[in-house]
Amino acid sequence: MPRHAPSTQLETHEVFNQPPAFIGHNLFDTDRAMCEAAVREGGDWVGEPLSKLGAVAGSEAVLELGDLANRHPPELVPFDRYGQRIDEARFHPSYHQLMGVAMDHHIHDIAWTADRPGGHVAHAGLLALMTQAEAGVLCPISMTYAAVPALRHQPDITGPWLEKLIGGTYDGPLGPIAGKRGVTVGMAMTEKQGGSDVRANTTRAHPLGGRLYRLVGHKWFCSAPMSDGFLTLAYAEGGLSCFLVPRIAPDGSRNGIQVMRLKDKLGNKSNASSEIEYHDAVAWLLGEEGRGVSVIIDMVHHTRLDTMAGTLGIMRRPLAEAVNHVAGRRVFQKTLADQPAMRAVIADLGLEYEAAAALTMRVARAFDGEAESDRAFARLAVALGKYWLTKRCPNFVYECMECHGGVGYVEETPLPRYFRESPLNAIWEGSGNVIALDVLRTLRKEPAAMDSFVAEIALARGGDRRLDAAAGRLADRFAGPAGESDARRLVEDMAVLLQGSLLVRHGPEAVADGFVASRIGGDWGRCFGTLPAGADIDAIARRQIEPLAG
Ligand SMILES: Cc1cc2nc3c(=O)[nH]c(=O)nc-3n(C[C@H](O)[C@H](O)[C@H](O)COP(=O)(O)OP(=O)(O)OC[C@H]3O[C@@H](n4cnc5c(N)ncnc54)[C@H](O)[C@@H]3O)c2cc1C
Structure with a gap:
């Protein structure tokens, strides 16, 4: 008999005076301050989507996903097995599931689809609720929501993006947006020498004809590098300008965006904040040259x-x-x-x-x-x-x-x-x-x-x-x-x-x-x-x- 075999005589002591686990609460219905403020400012209708997500986000399954997504942060996969660059962040399945929950509940688009006042109130409430399951996924969700007014500056270019974004569901794997059920959009402004002062940007945009440019430079912070496209700032001849950089170039190839590394952050672990470089990345100009900040x-x-x-x-x-x-x-x-x-x-x-x-x-x-x-x-x-x-x-x-x-x-x-x-x-x-x-x-x-x-x-x-x-x-x-x-x-x-x-x-x-x-x-x-x-x-x-x- 092994020396340390468990003895049948040893019983677990009784565990008492510990609170019940915090699971199964409807995170909206149990939050009086939020219920009152959301309905007051958004109208009665916002209660329904908020309560629905409140139940889901507070469920044991989704709270567990939040925990898992943080315990298993994304990894950078720069190359495939044959040595070809792929520049992908690989996430734990829980991250993808949480992204699915967030988009199924329309956090990214309810503000743009609501047919009555209160859309942004509903959006803000949903985002606050989902944050209680996991904050990291709300970075790409928030950027996707917020990209809409900027994309609308150039509807002739961004029309197909807006069609996929508004009403879209989560479709993670990389592919041309025409074949996707939904898209996500990130933002890349900050460079090493300047974040608050974006006029210090050094990324250059060289015209290719029409609204197409090729970008050369870097971004020091680019969260959600697996987004389908990024709004980015770069200097063109006419000054600092805003571009939409797709991950798949218009000719169907991977665009010239290299993910140099993922940041090792204090928190926000499930979100893959990265450093990227543009190597002749193809991009569309949104608005006029020199008007990028606006x-x-x-x-x-x-x-x-x-x-x-x-x-x-x-x-x-x-x-x-x-x-x-x-x-x-x-x-x-x-x-x-x-x-x-x-x-x-x-x-x-x-x-x-x-x-x-x-x-x-x-x-x-x-x-x-x-x-x-x-x-x-x-x-x-x-x-x-x-x-x-x-x-x-x-x-x-x-x-x-x-x-x-x-x-x-x-x-x-x-x-x-x-x-x-x-x-x-x-x-x-x-x-x-x-x-x-x-x-x-x-x-x-x-x-x-x-x-x-x-x-x-x-x-x-x-x-x-x-x-x-x-x-x-x-x-x-x-x-x-x-x-x-x-x-x-x-x-x-x-x-x-x-x-x-x-x-x-x-x-x-x-x-x-x-x-x-x-x-x-x-x-x-x-x-x-x-x-x-x-x-x-x-x-x-x-x-x-x-x-x-x-
Ligand atoms: C986890 C994470 C994810 C991020 N994701 C993205 C992303 O996806 N895309 C992106 O573009 N950026 C991203 N950022 C970058 C972020 O937006 C910048 O770090 C931020 O804007 C500050 O810029 P900076 O780091 O260059 O600091 P600096 O601009 O150097 O500022 C340093 C400090 O100086 C202060 N300061 C600046 N100007 C003045 C002034 N005139 N007077 C007094 N004080 C001043 C600032 O408030 C700050 O406290 C991310 C950052 C983090 C931490």
Whole structure:
């Protein structure tokens, strides 16, 4: 008999006082803040697609796919077995399945197919929900959604792409787009010597006749290199210009795009962010030579909305997991959720999340609007929202992790994964300072944007005197010049005021009062869990706990 054979006398000890696994929740139906904000801003109809995805994304099977896609990141396959270049990223099957779920639920195109207002609200809500299963796949999905307005600059060229993109389903393997059920589109702007400053790009475009060019150069970041095409910036004779670079060249061969390596990133593991080189890659010019930034900015504007929606998802999953944990574990004769210090933490996190949800859905509605005031508001508010939500996110996720105690630090829970994901939305699509400076520029150059902001805040006037006072102080600051070193402070104040105004108008009284008292009135500590004495912690925390824990 082997020395260490298992003994039949050894029984597993009883495992108790552990919460149930967080599986099988409808991620939309159990999220009061999101339900209320999405339906308010998008209309009743958005509830159905959101609830459908909420059920799927919260299912055990899809949550498992998210975990697997992160445990098995993509690999670069530069050559085939015979030494021919193929430049492919090979993904785990879970990645392809998640892409399928995302496109089956129309995250990439609902904004473009909706026959009534609310399409962008539905899109943002769907993206936030899917992020709770896995964030990495939302990068290609977001870029595909956001490419549409840029592609529309040149419909004679991009018509076949738009036809495949809108209404398309996921069709991963490389092939000419004519034979595909759907396409995905990426974006390649950033080069080694300059990302924020795209005018430092060195990639050159040489004309081949008509709208066709050949590109020579590199891109330092190109996420989703398996996309069917990329919107890219390169210098042509007339200046920095925007091109659509297909992976399959018009003659049916593989285009001259070499994937040099995949980035070894902090998080966002399932997404194959790469470095690429263009070796005479064939590309179509979109818009006019020299007008590249004004074409691609239409894409960036929409991916910025997704940095807000993605952040919402990155906040929500850890918060929901934290609530599940504290409601299901007892310490010192009470559930953690009933321990006053923990309830105060959950309430404070809940307030932060409620404000993030209200702001994201309001900004998404502005993307649906046709009026110039909507467009002006969207331009300003998406920058405010991106800046503020993404800045708040890492500490928020960390605090949700701590609610779990030790197990939150363990990779079997999704907390480490979401923690690693949490700084990313602040960096891409315009890093913090760039966004703050963008807000200053918009305020200076577009009076309609400032007017739309002031008008939005005024809708809450009379609802809370602390909010009114803060609005007055901000108006005084608008009257004077703002320097670049003040940009972050101004953006913070504007973003929090906007959040406060939305909660005062629409939020439950306890939520609005708690938010304004702490974030605007200044009666707040330095960490989460430090709401003022008068805050109705029970009412705020119940909105998080009841839907998940009953
Ligand atoms: C995971 C990941 C995936 C990415 N995927 C893509 C992709 O698919 N396609 C793509 O094109 N790019 C992609 N990027 C690149 C990303 O968009 C850039 O990294 C980002 O725009 C910043 O550019 P940079 O890295 O060159 O930094 P820099 O431009 O050098 O900026 C460095 C810092 O300086 C600040 N800064 C810049 N200008 C000013 C100023 N005037 N005053 C004060 N501060 C300033 C910035 O805010 C930033 O904090 C990706 C990045 C990451 C991390």
